[in-house]
Amino acid sequence: MGLVSKFLGIIIAVSGIAILFFGSSDPVWSFGYYILGLILMSVGLTLVTSRQDAKDKKPPPPTVTEIRCDNPECTFKEIRDFQKGDYILKPMDAQCPKCQSSMTIHGVYVVREEEPE
Amino acid sequence: MQFPGLEGDYTGLINIVFLVFIIMMSLYGARIQMWQWLKQIEAGLIELEHMKKESTQRSIETFKKFGRPEEEVEKELARWLDYFTIMPVDLDPAGVLKRLDHLLDERRDRFQEFVSELAPEGALFEHQSLENTLEVTQVLDLIFRIVRHFYLIGKKTGSQIMIMQIHMQLPDIMKLAKAYFDALDAFAEGKPIGDGIGPLVVTRFAREYGGTPEKYVHEISKEVGYYPIEVEGRTVYALRATGPGGTVGKPGFAVKKLVDDNKGKIARIITIDAALKLEGEDMGRVSEGTGAAIGDPGPEKYAMEQTATENDIGIEAIVIKEDEAAAVGVMDKKILDAVPDVIDRIRTSILKRTKPGDKIILAGIGNTIGIGL
Numbered sequence: 001m002g003l004v005s006k007f008l009g010i011i012i013a014v015s016g017i018a019i020l021f022f023g024s025s026d027p028v029w030s031f032g033y034y035i036l037g038l039i040l041m042s043v044g045l046t047l048v049t050s051r052q053d054a055k056d057k058k059p060p061p062p063t064v065t066e067i068r069c070d071n072p073e074c075t076f077k078e079i080r081d082f083q084k085g086d087y088i089l090k091p092m093d094a095q096c097p098k099c100q101s102s103m104t105i106h107g108v109y110v111v112r113e114e115e116p117e
Numbered sequence: 118m119q120f121p122g123l124e125g126d127y128t129g130l131i132n133i134v135f136l137v138f139i140i141m142m143s144l145y146g147a148r149i150q151m152w153q154w155l156k157q158i159e160a161g162l163i164e165l166e167h168m169k170k171e172s173t174q175r176s177i178e179t180f181k182k183f184g185r186p187e188e189e190v191e192k193e194l195a196r197w198l199d200y201f202t203i204m205p206v207d208l209d210p211a212g213v214l215k216r217l218d219h220l221l222d223e224r225r226d227r228f229q230e231f232v233s234e235l236a237p238e239g240a241l242f243e244h245q246s247l248e249n250t251l252e253v254t255q256v257l258d259l260i261f262r263i264v265r266h267f268y269l270i271g272k273k274t275g276s277q278i279m280i281m282q283i284h285m286q287l288p289d290i291m292k293l294a295k296a297y298f299d300a301l302d303a304f305a306e307g308k309p310i311g312d313g314i315g316p317l318v319v320t321r322f323a324r325e326y327g328g329t330p331e332k333y334v335h336e337i338s339k340e341v342g343y344y345p346i347e348v349e350g351r352t353v354y355a356l357r358a359t360g361p362g363g364t365v366g367k368p369g370f371a372v373k374k375l376v377d378d379n380k381g382k383i384a385r386i387i388t389i390d391a392a393l394k395l396e397g398e399d400m401g402r403v404s405e406g407t408g409a410a411i412g413d414p415g416p417e418k419y420a421m422e423q424t425a426t427e428n429d430i431g432i433e434a435i436v437i438k439e440d441e442a443a444a445v446g447v448m449d450k451k452i453l454d455a456v457p458d459v460i461d462r463i464r465t466s467i468l469k470r471t472k473p474g475d476k477i478i479l480a481g482i483g484n485t486i487g488i489g490l
Contacts (some may be wrong), residue, residue: 031131060299060302063306063308063447082306082308084306084307085307086308086487087307087309087360087361087487087488087489088309088317088361088487088488088489089320089324089488089489089490090361090489105489107448107450107453108308108309108447108448108487109309109447109448109449109450109452109453110446110447110448110449110450111449111450112443112449112450
């Protein structure tokens with residue numbers, strides 16, 4: 001939607017410029033074309049420069065749960081979707097599939113996209 | 118103004134049109150601009166109202182899971198949304214913090230009472246998270262009502278300054294409201310938030326030195342306890358609010374109590390907290406400084422500073438930088454990744470500025486929602 005409106009804006013603005021400069025040779029209509037060209041230019045540029053609508057924004061990133069093996073020598077790590085009841089440092093019932101040690105939730109987090117400065 | 122190709126009678130007509138246009142703009146330009154500002158505030162208000170309604174509905178959905186029918190929850194919530202606290206009089210500042218602390222205690226008790234009544238089947242940690250959910254809904258409701266107030270006053274009186282000031286602040290207000298709106302999911306689901314990095318760091322540090330949930334000493338002040346641990350010959354009281362429910366407790370008074378209980382033996386107080394980053398700074402950047410890193414309305418920070426000053430104890434702060442949205446929203450990966458760096462800095466501070474046999478207070482300040490002991 002954002003790209004479509006920007007593209008549409010460029011077309012309208014260019015049409016406005018064309019009408020403004022080439023208009024009509026008829027003295028009665030030329031002033032009307034002049035005003036129409038200005039209006040089209042401003043509408044087109046508004047569409048090009050306007051920000052994306054809030055509704056078009058992406059949904060929030062999913063929350064994930066990172067589970068790690070408690071054995072410091074084991075590197076097993078599992079990342080899955082957050083489930084209600086998960087919290088950081090919660091001991092898990094399941095054992096590590098690699099070394100059979102206990103496991104703990106190491107983190108519950110989201111990975112946010114960087115906003116342009 | 119003359120147009121090429123347009124001669125005779127038309128030139129006069131165009132000149133008159135332009136003249137009228139210029140006169141109209143100089144007479145009514147400000148009104149047109151105000152109309153434009155009002156329209157923009159109106160658009161913001163529509164979004165704020167949407168957030169308010171959505172958050173209220175989300176609160177109702179969350180509360181009704183704990184034993185009360187939806188209609189009752191809805192009615193009680195509507196009654197509770199404009200609950201207010203009157204700040205103490207500061208014309209005579211003597212004892213103002215004590216009075217503020219008393220009022221904040223009273224406010225918290227009323228919140229707890231309300232949540233217990235509205236969610237009778239919830240456990241304590243669930244009540245704590247429900248309190249946070251309620252507070253977010255209250256904040257969004259308040260923001261909406263304040264913006265609407267200025268909008269209506271501005272419209273009614275036609276006061277340019279009234280409309281202009283709310284229009285200028287609107288981007289910041291919308292940013293704040295959006296941050297709280299996005300945080301609702303975290304509070305309703307019990308997910309850890311960015312502000313909880315302080316207690317998380319303290320727990321991870323305590324775990325490295327043998328601190329366990331069983332060794333945690335509960336309730337030295339309201340909803341705050343500590344892990345007693347040994348670090349390179351020093352005794353460290355690793356202090357935090359009790360999770361995984363959503364609470365910040367009263368860490369300032371806990372620090373004071375520990376200092377009073379160990380008169381003359383505490384050598385250093387180290388506070389860990391989240392801090393608002395400046396635009397352009399990296400998320401999760403770690404900074405060090407002097408003073409008590411705690412963002413309460415006053416009494417907690419005062420208690421910490423006062424006890425440190427009276428007992429001549431060095432007090433330092435390590436903060437993790439984050440923006441408003443990350444502080445109240447679900448914990449960001451970059452904030453979580455800062456934990457090892459903070460732990461290194463704590464260790465360095467303890468080894469450099471204290472000696473074996475000393476006692477140290479390590480206080481992790483923040484909301485413990487979603488962070489276990």
